[in-house]
Amino acid sequence: MSGMQSIMLAAGGTGGHLFPAFALAEELKRRGVAVDLMTDMRGDRYGGGFPARTVYQVPSATLASRAAGDVAKTMLTLARGTGVAFRMLGQAKPHAVIGFGGYPTYPPLVAARLRAIPTAIHEQNAVLGRANKLLAKGVTAIATSFDRTKFLDGRLAEKSVLTGNPVRKAVLEAAALGFLPPLSDSPIRILIFGGSQGARFFSDVVPLALFALSDMLRARLRVVQQAREEDIERVRDAYSEAGIKAEIASFFTDLPARMADAHLVIGRAGASTVAELTVIGRPSILVPLPHALDNDQLNNARRLEEAGGAWCFEQRTLSPERLADELERLLKAPDSLAAAAKAAKNTGRPDAVRNLADFALALAEGRRPGGNRTQ
Template sequence: MPVMRSILLAAGGTGGHLFPAFALAEELGRRGYAVDLVTDMRGDRYGTGFPARAVYRIPSATPGNKRNPVTLARTGFTLLRGVRKARKLIRAEKPSAVVGFGGYPTIPPLVAARMLGVPAIIHEQNAVLGRANRTLARAAAAIATSFRKTKFLDGPLAAKARFTGNPVRDAVIEAAKTPYPLIEDGGPIRLLVFGGSQGARFFSEAVPPALATLPQALRQRVKLVLQAREEDVVAVRAALSSAGVDAEIATFFKNLPQVMADSHLVVARAGASSVAELAVIGRPSILVPLPHSLDSDQLENASSLAESGGSWCIEQKHVTPHRLATELVRVFDQPAALVSAAAAAKAQGQADAVRQLADLVEDVVGKHHA
């Protein structure tokens, strides 16, 4: 029996890293590859059932205080253990390539791949080259980008870069088939608010008082779907009930792509996967970038979509319940503007990104073996 070709994917445990890796795993599976995943201990917290033959956890660490020699020594020791374990894994599984999606858990397997002569590819989801990817970029055979312009990707690194877009899962492609739902006169207005593990607290505090100040006729039309942290659910539910807002509240939505497709407006953070999915599905949004994201990558992501007309970007320091309520009244009073924003967002979508990335992987593998 012939040995099945395999690709090793490496991704940090956040949705922004795992979701594009998930999409590539689906596509590579369709092309006849076996896929293995290396991640950290957070890798299964989304309950996605990652489409991999096996999931491996390899030691890694995020650099802490660089002035503390004890912290640096611990980080270095952990990364060294990770590289040794990754070398053992790569020797056993013999992947044709290793593809990294960012986050410090990708460093050991990609360093090990380089040491063993296995081609390494990195994918950058954001409009800013992440710190882990910056560490790995010089040794990578190719760099796939999600935006046509990527900060910190210049000089010799630019020659390795190929714009592929940010891959989205099959569930997102399916949801994108849903036409934008027009707002009917006096009809319901479906509003989706989500912010990921880091953003949900802010929205839980800002959204209920904002909706409470909407004109009553408008407030009664709003059908809200809101992500909230488990510790905030009871308080948020009580506040929305008191305001007379029809709301569905949960800590996580497995069917988020379809919920997004069913919405007239989305209020969200500007993580790479969120922006990519909003564009592919084609939904207007108010984006509030995470203010303390590294290198302001969320602000760069949000600004890119806003410049296309598909979104409105508001920095968190400017978002008060009054400001948010004012923005909601403005956009809900202009259904035509929402339709235009939906079309502009969809025009930015890269629905074929996963095929482009899989093609790049196969090109690198082919050149390496040639």
Template sequence: MSGVRSIVLAAGGTGGHLFPAFALAEELVRRGIAIDLMTDTRGDRYGTSFPARSIYRIPSATLASRSPADIAKTTFALASGVKRAFEVLKDVRPSAVIGFGGYPTYPPLVAARLRGIPTAIHEQNAVLGRANKMLARRVTAVATSFEKTKYLERRLAEKAVLTGNPVRKVVLDAAARRYEEATIDGDIRLLIFGGSQGARFFSDTMPLTLFALSDDVRKRLRVVQQAREEDIDRVREAYAEAGINANVAPFFSDLPARIAEAHLVIARAGASTVAELTVIGRPSILVPLPHALDNDQLNNAQRLAESGGAWCIEQRSLSPERLADHLQRLLAEPGALADAARAAKNAGRPEAVRNLADFALALADRRRPDVARAG
């Protein structure tokens, strides 16, 4: 490798991990740092064109169960990943390695520690994820997105720094658009999406929900909805039969701009979703992904709801009729949506990407990262 100073970022191949890594990469490249990415085979499937000098696919696996066979399979894959990452780091010689969660970050960070390279993890959620929980004791420092992070206690909290969850430049650009309050008789722009993995629940629930709204509200709706490829035709047909103007697609590359256009967002509560909603400043109904081992999305949604920027409704207690009733009341009060938009904006951390870049450079300089001590 050339003599340009470099930092390696390690991120699993989901949007929730890749997008904050992407945001940090943008900022560090702007500051003259070369970035290399270590990821799994899903790498760049979201069309992010990750701003890295090189992208390395590192063997990894997620523990599917506690069966001896799965444990052995996962252990072998992670060991192979550590070996491969150890070899790559010999050539790249980065000043630091920073992981963004998910099991694909485990091999690069373990290999970096073996080579004596400063390491850190960034936790996007209000709950320390499983892989990050395993790594927290091994790394030099921990960056957090929330003032309080569940499972980050005692000695681990001593090396934790609050940076916020960084968002990409395209999100910061969208945040410049002022929230346009809906009028009592104008169009209602509704955005529905389920995060990078999609949400069949919304495909099943939303057409029934919106059909149950009053005629005068339904005819004003302008719906943009993300749906899985296999659900698109039936969702489009359902909206067409209900006479609802809807744009349904499996992926929107300009999602931040669509968030900025929306009067109301209905979504899951992944960390990147919550970060983008707050930086842009849009009101939302959040339906956390159920059955998550650590209830990370529920914690994320509850934190935003407590600020007044969202309404959190758990899926187990949500029916199309209940959601329709909630929507009918909200859409009849544009002022309440505008208040929630302001509260969401106040909860945002647009400075998070600068904070995390400062944190990364301090780590690379072997200085104590100290943006703000996490509680």
């Protein structure tokens, strides 16, 4: 590949879509490929650190509801964004455009198709998202993170390639640490995190569940938990009253290292979380974010549970009492934790970023991944 080769990445302004795009951009730059980013206005907060030659911003909108007014407003904004993206692609002249999901990828991918530029989408979840579902028929190729992706069948499956979901460099470094189950009477390290939308539920339920454990188990616990700023003090007080050693914060910059240090992780089931858990190889209790329109987290969690690497519980069924019963059982069975860690590791794809870069370069060269010409 010459240094003149260029690829445009299209990703919405949320971390779940931008993180895999970020990882791919790093790998493509390492290979001497010019990378640009096209994003919505929220992407500005990431623009300074994204490894792109240029960050282009296009108007976009996410469908808030199916009300006629909301649909019309969203469609008008996307149409305007497509026009802006069409002009920007004429300036940038990329050899391929790859989208990472979310409605902000719709204008760049549609505009690329109008300019006859090879296109692809990357699906991070085990279910095809709404925006990707709209785009899937028109793109040249599709990259997936799971070996089975809901709504991806027939002709769509024929142009799909399993690459995995790229993870950060820090995750790959943490993956070098093997899992060692807790020894009898030794500390048991539990990590709890759930993102801004999920931390409140865990702050309400997990301290009560751990308080209900036997005295012997509670004395061995070493807890690290993410909580919202307004919940930190009450969560810390709850653990103090239970006699449990705990570190509570609203954010951990070294989360991959803490994940590698844990004997058990309790969290949501976003695509990035599942990818990191499997690459590092750690057992987890996953509580998918409820009410998601695509049920993406539920599908992600169930796939990992089917592989033996996690235990999935829907939030509506998970009381503190039930969680306490599950924890009492698991924490007294280090062999079960070790088996789940191994199963999670076996499903991980640490080579995902290399796979996706190969996929992207094949697309830019006019080949379908696998060697056949697309042009």
